[in-house]
Amino acid sequence: MTGAVGTVSRDAEEHPRAVEGRAPDVFSRDGFVPMRQWPEEEPVDFAIVGTGCGGGIAAAKLAQAGFSVVAFDAGPFWRPLADFASDEREQDKLYWLDERISGGNDPISLGSHNSGRCVGGTTVHFQMVALRFRPEWFAARSRLGYGVDWPVDWRVMWKYYAEVERACSISGPVRYPWGPPRGRYPYRAHPVNAAGLVLARGAEALGVPWSPMPVATVSAPRGKSPPCAYRGMCKIGCSTNAKQSILITYIPRALAAGAEIRDLAMVARVETGRDGRVCGLHYHRGGQWRYQRARNVIVAGYAIETPRLLLNSASPQHPQGLANSSGTVGRHLMVHSNHAVWGEFDEEIRFYKGPPLLAVCEHWNYADGDPSRDFDGGYAIMSQGPLPIDYASCLVSNTGVFGTELRRRMALYNRMAGLKIVGETLPQPENRVTLAEETDGFGIPKAHVSFSYCENDKRLFRHSLRFMDRMLRAAGGRNLYESEATAHLMGGCRMGHGPDDSVTDSDGRTWDVPNLFVCDGSLMPTGGGVNSSMTIMANSARIADRLVALGKRGEL
Amino acid sequence: MSDFRTPYPGYDVLAKWASPSWNDQTRQVVRERLLNIPRPRFFNEAEWSVLTALCDRIIPQPERAEPVPIAPFIDAALFEGRGTGTRFAEMPPDGAAWRQGLAALDAEAALRFGGRFAGLTAERQDAIIAAAVAGDVTAPAWEGLPPRRFMRGLVLLEIVAIYYAHPAAQSEIGFGGSTSPRGYVRLDAGRFDPWEAGPGIWPDREP
Numbered sequence A: 001m002t003g004a005v006g007t008v009s010r011d012a013e014e015h016p017r018a019v020e021g022r023a024p025d026v027f028s029r030d031g032f033v034p035m036r037q038w039p040e041e042e043p044v045d046f047a048i049v050g051t052g053c054g055g056g057i058a059a060a061k062l063a064q065a066g067f068s069v070v071a072f073d074a075g076p077f078w079r080p081l082a083d084f085a086s087d088e089r090e091q092d093k094l095y096w097l098d099e100r101i102s103g104g105n106d107p108i109s110l111g112s113h114n115s116g117r118c119v120g121g122t123t124v125h126f127q128m129v130a131l132r133f134r135p136e137w138f139a140a141r142s143r144l145g146y147g148v149d150w151p152v153d154w155r156v157m158w159k160y161y162a163e164v165e166r167a168c169s170i171s172g173p174v175r176y177p178w179g180p181p182r183g184r185y186p187y188r189a190h191p192v193n194a195a196g197l198v199l200a201r202g203a204e205a206l207g208v209p210w211s212p213m214p215v216a217t218v219s220a221p222r223g224k225s226p227p228c229a230y231r232g233m234c235k236i237g238c239s240t241n242a243k244q245s246i247l248i249t250y251i252p253r254a255l256a257a258g259a260e261i262r263d264l265a266m267v268a269r270v271e272t273g274r275d276g277r278v279c280g281l282h283y284h285r286g287g288q289w290r291y292q293r294a295r296n297v298i299v300a301g302y303a304i305e306t307p308r309l310l311l312n313s314a315s316p317q318h319p320q321g322l323a324n325s326s327g328t329v330g331r332h333l334m335v336h337s338n339h340a341v342w343g344e345f346d347e348e349i350r351f352y353k354g355p356p357l358l359a360v361c362e363h364w365n366y367a368d369g370d371p372s373r374d375f376d377g378g379y380a381i382m383s384q385g386p387l388p389i390d391y392a393s394c395l396v397s398n399t400g401v402f403g404t405e406l407r408r409r410m411a412l413y414n415r416m417a418g419l420k421i422v423g424e425t426l427p428q429p430e431n432r433v434t435l436a437e438e439t440d441g442f443g444i445p446k447a448h449v450s451f452s453y454c455e456n457d458k459r460l461f462r463h464s465l466r467f468m469d470r471m472l473r474a475a476g477g478r479n480l481y482e483s484e485a486t487a488h489l490m491g492g493c494r495m496g497h498g499p500d501d502s503v504t505d506s507d508g509r510t511w512d513v514p515n516l517f518v519c520d521g522s523l524m525p526t527g528g529g530v531n532s533s534m535t536i537m538a539n540s541a542r543i544a545d546r547l548v549a550l551g552k553r554g555e556l
Numbered sequence B: 001m002s003d004f005r006t007p008y009p010g011y012d013v014l015a016k017w018a019s020p021s022w023n024d025q026t027r028q029v030v031r032e033r034l035l036n037i038p039r040p041r042f043f044n045e046a047e048w049s050v051l052t053a054l055c056d057r058i059i060p061q062p063e064r065a066e067p068v069p070i071a072p073f074i075d076a077a078l079f080e081g082r083g084t085g086t087r088f089a090e091m092p093p094d095g096a097a098w099r100q101g102l103a104a105l106d107a108e109a110a111l112r113f114g115g116r117f118a119g120l121t122a123e124r125q126d127a128i129i130a131a132a133v134a135g136d137v138t139a140p141a142w143e144g145l146p147p148r149r150f151m152r153g154l155v156l157l158e159i160v161a162i163y164y165a166h167p168a169a170q171s172e173i174g175f176g177g178s179t180s181p182r183g184y185v186r187l188d189a190g191r192f193d194p195w196e197a198g199p200g201i202w203p204d205r206e207p
C-alpha cells in the first residue's frame, strides 16, 4: 500500500483516529465525538466493509435500528476544516492510489477518476451531481430492450431517492424537466455559473431543455454546514463542509446511533465457518492483523474492491471465491463514458468558480423516438469546471500537446468551456475484475480490471460528440477539441432475479451465503445515463430497511 | 519559436497569502512546496540528465531566472512510492517505466542524431518527444514500453500535475488559486471578484 501522500495532517494517514471510545468530530478542527466500541471476540450483528454511499448509509440505518455495527474503512478519518487544503496535489490523498492493473481494449484510468479511500468513501471528493435514474432503466430489458432488469420496482426506488435527497439536503430546481414529477428539493437551486450558462445557451439554440443541476451542497446554512462558498474545489474535498458528503451526513448519524467506525482498517478476507456461512473478517489496522467476529457481513467496498475481497475470500466451502458459485463476481463492471467537447469563448468564463457541474441536459436520456438515435441506453450532458491540473491532464492526455504550445493553450484556461457526457455503457460479462498474481503491501492480490467498449457504447459516445459539437458551437465556442475519459464504476457484483447470472438477490443478500450481503455501487445491474451516487444511496437505504425488516422477522 | 506571454502580467496568487482566501493548511502545503525542493533520490545521474532536459522541453520557461522545479518532484513521488492508482496492463510499474522510458529517449537520440538526449538542440529534443507522443519511435530500448501510453499516460500527466501546482503557473493562467474559506461571489462571465485576476490581455481579441 502507498505511504502517506499529504503534507497536512499526515498522522491521519498513518495512525487510526477513531480509537479509545471516540471518533473525529468532522465539524471541528481537532475535536472528537464519543464512539461506542464493540469487542472483536463477540460477534457483532453487522461488520461492514467500506463507509461510502453503501457502507455509510447501512451503518447509520442499522445502528439506528438497534443492531451492533462495526464499519471498516481502509482510508483515513478526515476533519475537512483542518485537513483539506485548496491544493489539487495535496488532495490526492483522498483517492485510492494503490496500484490496480488496468487492461482490456479500452483500459480505464483509476485513482482520482473513480475511487476514494477514506471514511465517507468516494463522496468526499465526488462532484455532488445528484440525479435520479429514469424510471424505465430499472426495467431496461423489458421496457427498453437492452441490458437487464433490476430486481426492484422504480416506485420503490423513487421513494428512497426522496429519502436520501432529504438526508443530503440536495439543492435543486423547483421543476425538473425530465421524468415523472418529483417533490421539491430540500434546498433551492444554486445560481448557474458562466460555464453552466454556456450549456444553457447551446441547449436553447438547439431546442432542447436544460436545467440547473441538483447538487449535494447546501444553498443555505444547514446545521453545522455553511452555505456553499462557490470555491470550486469540490472534487478535491470541500474544506468548508458545505458539501453533503457521507462523511458529514450519515457517518455522524451512525456514530450517534452507536456504530463503531474503524479507520485505516483494510479488510483482507471474509472468513467462512464449516457450515459455509461467514463468521468474521480479517483486517489490518495499527500495524497488525486482527480478526472481528460477526453474525452478518456487508461488503460495501465499491465496484473493484468488493469483488476483489470476495474473490480473495475463497475457502474450501467456496473454492471460486465467496458468493461466486455462478462465476459472476467481478463481471459486468461498468463505467460512464465521459466524452467531452471543449471550446474557447470570447469572454472569460472562469470555470473554476462554483461547483463544477451546475447545468445539465438529459434530453438524450429520454428522447426515445428521435430518428438520429442509433444506440441503446442514454447520456446526460453537463457543463464542466475542472481545476488547473485536472484540465491540464485532460488536455495533454487527449492531445499530446507539449512545450510552449502547451503553456499557451493552458493560458486560455479562463476562456474555456466544455460539455461532457455521463454516458451509459452496457453490462458485459468480459468487463470484469479478477485477482492479479502480484500482491500489494498487505500481501493481498492486486485487482486486475479489464474494460472494453462494445459497439453500442461507441455509437452512443459518437452520437454525443456530434451533438455536443453542435451545442458548443451554437453557444459561441471556437477551436473545439474532443476528449475522452471514464468515471463512476458500477456493477461487478450485480443483484438480480436468480443465482445463475447475478451475485445477490434484491436485498443484497448473496445467493450462496445467507449471512453475507453486498450494499454498494457494485450491485448495479445497469448504469443508466446519470451519475451513480444517488442511485447507490437510494438502493442502500432501501436494502438497510429490508435488513431491519428481515431482522424483525428473524430471517437474518 | 515565439515565447510564451501570460495574459495576466502582474497577477500573483500569492498576493492573497494573508487574505481569507488562504487557510493555514494551504499555506503549509505551498510553503513546503516552495521552500523544500526535494533532492534526487530515485533516479541515477544518467536518468536525471534526460529527465531534466525532458521537463525543460515539456514546459519551457526561458523567461524565468528560476524556473519552476519539476524533475525533483517527479523523483520524490517515485522515491516515496506515492502511486497513481493505475498501472496499465501493457506497462511496467511506474518506477520501472520511467527508468526505461528515459533510457529509451536517450537511445532514440543516439539512433536519430548520434548523441545523448540532454545534449541535443531543443528542436531535436522536440522532434523525439513528438515522435514518442505519437508512438512513432524505433529504438529497441522501447521494447515492452508503449511510447504513446508512456508519454501521455505518465510523463505529461506527472509534469503538468507538478507544474500547475505551483503558484507561478497558476498565476500565469489567471486561476483564482486558493479559496478557503473565502470562495467567489461573482459567477457570471466577464465579472470578477476583486480578489481574482483582472481581465486578461488577449491579442486575438484586440479590436
Ligand SMILES: Cc1cc2nc3c(=O)[nH]c(=O)nc-3n(C[C@H](O)[C@H](O)[C@H](O)COP(=O)(O)OP(=O)(O)OC[C@H]3O[C@@H](n4cnc5c(N)ncnc54)[C@H](O)[C@@H]3O)c2cc1C
Binding pocket: A049, A050, A051, A052, A053, A054, A055, A072, A073, A074, A075, A112, A113, A114, A115, A116, A117, A118, A119, A120, A121, A122, A123, A125, A126, A127, A128, A129, A130, A131, A235, A265, A266, A267, A268, A300, A301, A302, A303, A305, A306, A309, A487, A488, A489, A519, A520, A521, A522, A531, A532, A533, A534, A536
Ligand atoms: C472524481 C469523482 C467525482 C464523482 N462525482 C459524482 C457526482 O457528481 N455525482 C454522483 O452521483 N457520483 C459521483 N461520483 C461517483 C460516486 O462518488 C460513487 O459512485 C459512489 O461514491 C460509490 O459509492 P460506494 O458506496 O459504492 O463506494 P465508495 O463511496 O467508494 O466507498 C467505498 C469505501 O470502501 C472502502 N474500502 C474498499 N475496500 C475496502 C477494504 N477491503 N477494507 C476496508 N475498506 C475498504 C474504501 O476506502 C471506500 O472508502 C464521482 C466519483 C469520482 C471519483
Ligand code: SF4
Binding pocket: A217, A227, A228, A229, A230, A231, A232, A233, A234, A235, A237, A238, A239, A240, A241, A242, A243, A354, A355, B183
Ligand atoms: S464549491 Fe461549495 S461544495 Fe464545492 S468545495 Fe466549494 S464550498 Fe464546498
